[in-house]
Amino acid sequence: MKKNIVVAASGSGSNFKALIDAVQNGTLNASISGLIASREDIGAATFARQAGIPVYVLKSTTGETAPLLGTQLLEVLQRFEADLFVLAGFLRKIPDEVVEAYRDRILNIHPSLLPRYGGKGYFGIRVHQAVLNAGETKSGCTIHLVNEAYDEGRVLAQKVVEVLPADEPADLAARVLREEHKLYAPTIQQYLESLTD
Ligand code: GRF
Numbered sequence: 260m261k262k263n264i265v266v267a268a269s270g271s272g273s274n275f276k277a278l279i280d281a282v283q284n285g286t287l288n289a290s291i292s293g294l295i296a297s298r299e300d301i302g303a304a305t306f307a308r309q310a311g312i313p314v315y316v317l318k319s320t321t322g323e324t325a326p327l328l329g330t331q332l333l334e335v336l337q338r339f340e341a342d343l344f345v346l347a348g349f350l351r352k353i354p355d356e357v358v359e360a361y362r363d364r365i366l367n368i369h370p371s372l373l374p375r376y377g378g379k380g381y382f383g384i385r386v387h388q389a390v391l392n393a394g395e396t397k398s399g400c401t402i403h404l405v406n407e408a409y410d411e412g413r414v415l416a417q418k419v420v421e422v423l424p425a426d427e428p429a430d431l432a433a434r435v436l437r438e439e440h441k442l443y444a445p446t447i448q449q450y451l452e453s454l455t456d
Contacts (some may be wrong), residue, residue, distance in 0.1 A: 262451050263292040264387070265341035267332075267349040272303025274347040274368060274439055279310045281444030289451060295332065297350065313339070319371060329354030337360065345447060346405065350382060355407050365405035365412075366450065368443055370415055370435045373401040377410030387428040396422050400439045402446045410417035418445040 264287075268275050275294065281287035283417045294307040294314045307314045315335045320328050328351060336357070346353070346367040353365060369377055371386050374453060376398075381389065390398045397418040405411035422431060 261287045262342040262454075263340050264289050264343045264345050264447070265295065265339045266291060266303075266345045266347050267295040267337055268301065268303035269295075269350040269419045270301060270303065270345045270348040271296035272301060272306045272348065273304045273436060274443055276306045277440035278345070278347065278444055278447070279306060279312070281448075287444040287448050289447070290344070292341065295335055295349075300405060305348070315339075327354070329356045332357045333360060336390060343447070344450065345443075347443070349456050352409060353405055358407055363404055366415070366447065367403055367410070367412070367455065368439055369400065369403065369410055369433065370398075370439065372397070372399045372419065373410055373414060374402060377401075379409050381410070384428045384432060387431040389426060390422065390431065391426060398422050398435060398440045400435050400442060416442055416451055418442050 261303045266275050266278065279285060279291060282289065282291055291312050294303060294312055296304040296314050296316050304314050317331055318326050320326065333356065343366045344361050346365065358365065371377060371390060376386050376389050397419050399417055401414055402416045403414045406412040420435050420438055
């Protein structure tokens, strides 16, 4: 039986699109059974609709009677029959009860060589800005398991990317992102093959 992957995204969704392509070209032998989108209008949701992948848009979690993020995630992961939960630019911290219920079944991609430039506050262009501010000559991307601490789960794969002297944060971001697109699908495939149930 093919495993079901559920993806969560908050942004443009280029990593999500790369996963859709990988399923279509056979690099990734799995089904993407749903997308969890932080908002209706994000790029990732458009890619999902174009590919016929069902989308769940998270309801607001602010306000006294609002549904909790953890409750929504658990409900929708079950509804999409998730075997693996893949974060692709999802900006919310995964609540502990979800980590607990999907222990070693949640993957994330991060645009630096963890443990460097990870943790709270290190997201998006800020990561690349910090790498440049520190005068690093190398950066890259990391795919890791998600545990209760931000960006600290076991590393599954990394790819080193050169930092060039004239780099602006956006240049470095684009160079790292190209490698993310190449690394995520094969890493997920390898991880799926390593699972025994
Ligand atoms: C990527 O850089 C990823 O590493 C980070 O968020 C970004 C998402 O980009 N977690 P996209 O939405 O896949 O284009």
